[in-house]
Amino acid sequence: MDSLVEGFAARAARIPVHGIGLSVDVFSPDLLELHRTLEQAGIRPDYLEIFKAPVRDLARVRAALPGVPLAYHAEGLWLIDPAMRSATPWRQAVETIARHAEAIGAGWANHECAGKQFGGYSFGTYLPPLLTNAAATAVAANAMWAQEGLDEWFARKGRPDAAPLLLLELPPLTYFGFGNLPVSEFFARIAEGASLGLVLDIGHLWTHWRYRERRRFRSLEAFAAEFLATFPLDRVVQIHLAGLGLHEDGDPADPLPHWIDRHDAPVPAVLFDLLRQVLGHPALAALKGIALEVDTKAVPAIVEEFRRLLEEPACRKALLNAPERAGLPMTMVRERVAGSADRELAELYGAYARVASGRESLEQSAIAPLGGGLDPEGLHRYFTRYLPHELVCWGGDLAELFPAVWTSLEKRGITAADFLRFWFGRPRPVAAPYDFFYVKLDRWVEFIGEAAPDLMGQVQKEAEILRALHTELNDEPAVLGNRT
Structure with missing residues (x-):
């Protein structure tokens, strides 16, 4: 065996x-x-x-x-x-x-x-x-x-x-x-x-x-x-x-x-x-x-x-x-899989993220050969409907968390689509254990600093209050020091 x-x-x-x-x-x-x-x-x-x-x-x-x-x-x-x-x-x-x-x-x-x-x-x-x-x-x-x-x-x-x-x-x-x-x-x-x-x-x-x-x-x-x-x-x-x-x-x-x-x-x-x-x-x-x-x-x-x-x-x-x-023969694939360079695979995953977010077209992407059987309408549905809702509303609706700032952005013609483009505009290193709420607040503060810098002070104060509340409810002493 x-x-x-x-x-x-x-x-x-x-x-x-x-x-x-x-x-x-x-x-x-x-x-x-x-x-x-x-x-x-x-x-x-x-x-x-x-x-x-x-x-x-x-x-x-x-x-x-x-x-x-x-x-x-x-x-x-x-x-x-x-x-x-x-x-x-x-x-x-x-x-x-x-x-x-x-x-x-x-x-x-x-x-x-x-x-x-x-x-x-x-x-x-x-x-x-x-x-x-x-x-x-x-x-x-x-x-x-x-x-x-x-x-x-x-x-x-x-x-x-x-x-x-x-x-x-x-x-x-x-x-x-x-x-x-x-x-x-x-x-x-x-x-x-x-x-x-x-x-x-x-x-x-x-x-x-x-x-x-x-x-x-x-x-x-x-x-x-x-x-x-x-x-x-x-x-x-x-x-x-x-x-x-x-x-x-x-x-x-x-x-x-x-x-x-x-x-x-x-x-x-x-x-x-x-x-x-x-x-x-x-x-x-x-x-x-x-x-x-x-x-x-x-x-x-x-x-x-x-x-x-x-x-x-x-x-x-x-x-x-x-x-x-339990005594039946085990399912095993006997032919061992040849390894592939992690760097090459990591580059494919980067392309995957850009295609899934709508930042890169599948046809011009490195993952185009992996699109066999893909429903193009499904991919389009994901990055035009599901993903914007996920980033803006899921885990805390930004319009409700920052109502005054959101209203001000709307008056300036700054939309959720702009936030989505900013979110996936560049890759960022992962330094802390994953918590989507922290990631979302960090991206939002960064976005305001670029799109509406005059609102930065207000957003930073409100975000800090939200971070503190989330930390009190969800974090553990062993991970508090890893938050940035």
């Missing part, structure tokens, strides 16, 4: 079956209130996977729910970036994951196989990796460095067996994706180079069919069948199920909706069909948990959808059968 497979199998064997649970945020909705509501409804979750939050809040949840298995959903470690170890504070990100996992006793730490920063550019929501052999090799190498960092942190604590297993999650597509590999083969390439586990998100899988593979597979079922034949299902430790919904300006009359990953939206029936198809595959040998992702969702909807998930016979059957399937 391949040493990487043995390494994964040994780690996975230490993790008990968690069951059917929820992937949740501590605050939205309030986790402890949600848990009480579910208990009162007679549908207590078997486990909880908790999204990144300050240690004090994670410890509070752990103390309040002593008998509930907890797992961790991390953020801020950009494993897709070929320059991760040379150009990002990745060790700090790994240490944050370790502290958080320790606080709740997590057996695994899940992270999207996606990025919000690469090539010197920052985004507010995830962009998927370039689906190429070289990119898969880079992800595998970064994942091994990250797992080693987690192992070392817990070893220094004298608890080497408590280090969580790193899981990579199938990322969503928000209208488009680039690459020359099917996403299933991309993950197979990662699995042959790293002893990590995987999270298969059912809604994310739908977006890959909708925005990248629909021309090859008119049927979702046919696409899923080919995906499952190639994807390394023997590495899947957890399955996610979450809602899909339209962006703010989406047209509900579209014959095939332009759905994107939205945890506040309902789970459509098509995803339950897809879930059953996935759970019925015999190679799903390491499954430990199935979670409904519910952050930002209304509590009554959570109760209804979680009850439906609990009543799905395929879920319990798959969890019970996983130990029996």
Whole structure:
């Protein structure tokens, strides 16, 4: 058996079956209130996977729910970036994951196989990796460095067996994706180079069919069948199920909706069909948990959808059968992938960011050869509708945070489009751990200094107040010194 497979199998064997649970945020909705509501409804979750939050809040949840298995959903470690170890504070990100996992006793730490920063550019929501052999090799190498960092942190604590297993999650597509590999083969390439586990998100899988593979597979079922034949299902430790919904300006009359990953939206029936198809595959040998992702969702909807998930016979059957399937041959791609220079791949990621932001045309870009199967309308939708809303409104609407300044800019004819051009006007070094609110405030202050310098003093004062409030609510002592 391949040493990487043995390494994964040994780690996975230490993790008990968690069951059917929820992937949740501590605050939205309030986790402890949600848990009480579910208990009162007679549908207590078997486990909880908790999204990144300050240690004090994670410890509070752990103390309040002593008998509930907890797992961790991390953020801020950009494993897709070929320059991760040379150009990002990745060790700090790994240490944050370790502290958080320790606080709740997590057996695994899940992270999207996606990025919000690469090539010197920052985004507010995830962009998927370039689906190429070289990119898969880079992800595998970064994942091994990250797992080693987690192992070392817990070893220094004298608890080497408590280090969580790193899981990579199938990322969503928000209208488009680039690459020359099917996403299933991309993950197979990662699995042959790293002893990590995987999270298969059912809604994310739908977006890959909708925005990248629909021309090859008119049927979702046919696409899923080919995906499952190639994807390394023997590495899947957890399955996610979450809602899909339209962006703010989406047209509900579209014959095939332009759905994107939205945890506040309902789970459509098509995803339950897809879930059953996935759970019925015999190679799903390491499954430990199935979670409904519910952050930002209304509590009554959570109760209804979680009850439906609990009543799905395929879920319990798959969890019970996983130990029996563990003896089946492992999915391995035996042909090793040739390495590619990190610098060349990093340049491609820079081009990717410029194309995704509309600053560079695809036809004249270095990533043009990776646009096979791309829906040009989807890419245009992303950088003309979704991205401007993300930068201006998501995580704090600038018009509401700085109302007087925003009104003054409008009177001068300075628009959100000008801010977008400034944001992606040049690459910037990444010096601090990722927090989109801090990035947004920094860019806004820089922009005002260039576009309306007479308003600079006012904006700096208001931004400093907002930073202080955000720091008080969200930061931890271990990272405060890294903010600039």
